[in-house]
Amino acid sequence: MLSSDVVVVGAGIAGASVAAELSERLSVVVVEAAASGEEHSTGRSAAAFLPSYGSASVRALTRASHPLYEAMAAESGVPLLQPRPLLWLATDELGLEAVTELTRTSPHLDRLTAGQAHRLCPPLRAERVRSAALDRSAADVDVAGLHQTYLKTLRRRGATVLFNAAVRDIRRHGQGWQITAGEHVLQCAKVVNAAGAWVDQVADRADVPAIGIQPRRRTAFVSPTRYDGGIAELPLVVDACERWYVKPEAGLMLGSPADATDVSPGRPTPDELEIARALEAIEEATTLGLRSVQRAWAGLRNFVADHEPVVGAWSEHESFYFLAGQGGYGIQMAPALARLAADIIAEGTLSQETAQYGVSPAGLHPDRLSVLRGTR
Numbered sequence: 001m002l003s004s005d006v007v008v009v010g011a012g013i014a015g016a017s018v019a020a021e022l023s024e025r026l027s028v029v030v031v032e033a034a035a036s037g038e039e040h041s042t043g044r045s046a047a048a049f050l051p052s053y054g055s056a057s058v059r060a061l062t063r064a065s066h067p068l069y070e071a072m073a074a075e076s077g078v079p080l081l082q083p084r085p086l087l088w089l090a091t092d093e094l095g096l097e098a099v100t101e102l103t104r105t106s107p108h109l110d111r112l113t114a115g116q117a118h119r120l121c122p123p124l125r126a127e128r129v130r131s132a133a134l135d136r137s138a139a140d141v142d143v144a145g146l147h148q149t150y151l152k153t154l155r156r157r158g159a160t161v162l163f164n165a166a167v168r169d170i171r172r173h174g175q176g177w178q179i180t181a182g183e184h185v186l187q188c189a190k191v192v193n194a195a196g197a198w199v200d201q202v203a204d205r206a207d208v209p210a211i212g213i214q215p216r217r218r219t220a221f222v223s224p225t226r227y228d229g230g231i232a233e234l235p236l237v238v239d240a241c242e243r244w245y246v247k248p249e250a251g252l253m254l255g256s257p258a259d260a261t262d263v264s265p266g267r268p269t270p271d272e273l274e275i276a277r278a279l280e281a282i283e284e285a286t287t288l289g290l291r292s293v294q295r296a297w298a299g300l301r302n303f304v305a306d307h308e309p310v311v312g313a314w315s316e317h318e319s320f321y322f323l324a325g326q327g328g329y330g331i332q333m334a335p336a337l338a339r340l341a342a343d344i345i346a347e348g349t350l351s352q353e354t355a356q357y358g359v360s361p362a363g364l365h366p367d368r369l370s371v372l373r374g375t376r
């Protein structure tokens, strides 16, 4: 029987990052159902760091993550962020409104004319550009490097990670919990549920109310380009209404129809029709000439009702914490979100550092969801 202060369920980016932060102060065991922590959402992302994307709290946590990425990169010698500007593109009236709203919520964006957008991204069809805005602070993330850095850190601090250890049962045991995960039986004072699309299933095993997680499928693909002008330095181009996006990826172009279809937790398959739609939209807006898909995949972006992350424990279930609902931002904001979550889980309150992120713990607390839904 393994005993620790905390058991973290899930070793994706959420579980690995919060476990690394917690292991500085507490004894931690991480249990992961799969053979690695990159089987699900964490291994299927578009690996983008976009400070102008998401709600106000997501953007604040993303900004706060930047120096943490830099510090980890300096310590590990692995560069984790590579600058890649983000071009928000409007090709119609709706897009124009979206760009106006984006420049209001993210004043660091530069509004560009069609000519400026075309100079920055020559494959753009200038005549299709209604408006554009540039986020120079965006970057590509080395997701595997980030994830491995957290796993190395938590092990160095004495924490244990158990793979192929699906949580089957969680029950009250004295003041704490007893957990059966794979062949292991664990005891702990606190549980952190970072099981991505499966958080409500894990909560149910502990007789803790659900937070109402909704997994949404997103498809992505890589394709060779017929554009012969050199692609490595092209920006990430995102349709301002989020109907598609495209960026360079290791000599190919990575595209996505930005689909967001409600599905059940599991291993989603890419949606061929959505890929065809994205290829057409990208062809209309650019001369990239993407026609053959070399590889396609899909993953889950997990949301609760208000699309904000969930950090904390229901008031009536104090030692069972959620770290969930990161939607399409779980990589970019992972460093700051993990630090803030570790403060809440270990101390019950924010430190001087995490208080400065400008995010209200009440806005992330699960209790807000019972108000939203009017019931538990």
Ligand SMILES: Cc1cc2nc3c(=O)[nH]c(=O)nc-3n(C[C@H](O)[C@H](O)[C@H](O)COP(=O)(O)OP(=O)(O)OC[C@H]3O[C@@H](n4cnc5c(N)ncnc54)[C@H](O)[C@@H]3O)c2cc1C
Residues within 6 Å of the ligand: 009, 010, 011, 012, 013, 014, 015, 031, 032, 033, 034, 036, 037, 038, 039, 040, 041, 042, 043, 044, 045, 046, 047, 048, 049, 165, 166, 167, 168, 194, 195, 196, 197, 198, 202, 218, 219, 220, 298, 299, 300, 301, 302, 324, 326, 327, 328, 329, 330, 331, 332, 333
């Ligand atoms: C196509 C796509 C593109 C994306 N692009 C970006 C992007 O550019 N930037 C960005 O910031 N975010 C992006 N995201 C979102 C990002 O990938 C997620 O927010 C993030 O990976 C969520 O991490 P997680 O650890 O919560 O989930 P996961 O990585 O899914 O980890 C949850 C883990 O819990 C484990 N688990 C489940 N049940 C149990 C159990 N009973 N016992 C033990 N373990 C269990 C699972 O096996 C899994 O490994 C994208 C997502 C997709 C799908």
